[in-house]
């Protein structure tokens with residue numbers, strides 16, 4: 001990004017808006033969506049070249065992670081072109097997700113850490129205009145005891 005002429009280290013965007021494009025996008029859904037779609041449009045062009053002219057790069061691979069892969073256009077194109085490669089896309093939850101799934105994650109963290117984790121999950125999905133969800137699949141402690149099996153499991157998870 002162009003740096004401003006003021007020499008303060010900020011980008012021109014930061015000088016005008018008081019925050020980075022990334023932070024601005026977190027609060028302005030239209031801007032965020034427009035940015036993600038612009039990146040996706042670029043990926044459509046680049047991926048079409050990649051899968052036709054650069055096949056050799058992918059020979060022998062069985063898996064690939066597209067880090068910061070946006071809404072997954074590149075990952076999908078690679079997965080479709082190279083069926084032997086398992087493609088994963090890693091990006092921030094707000095980029096691609098309506099929901100965050102936490103299965104067997106929270107039970108072995110302290111209450112304090114659980115709050116931190118849930119807050120991290122909440123911020124991106126709250127921005128999804130109330131469509132977002134946090135889906136938690138985990139053990140629920142029964143203060144009255146529960147069945148023998150469930151108590152055994154609770155004790156096991158406390159170890």
Ligand SMILES: C[S@@+](CC[C@H](N)C(=O)[O-])C[C@H]1O[C@@H](n2cnc3c(N)ncnc32)[C@H](O)[C@@H]1O
Nearest residue numbers: 039040042043067068069070071090091092095
């Ligand atoms: C400039 S975009 C590039 C997107 C995609 N690779 C492309 O070329 O179309 C950078 C991406 O990095 C993602 N990103 C930023 N910080 C990240 C982090 N800590 N973990 C994962 N992804 C991150 C952003 O959400 C964004 O989608």
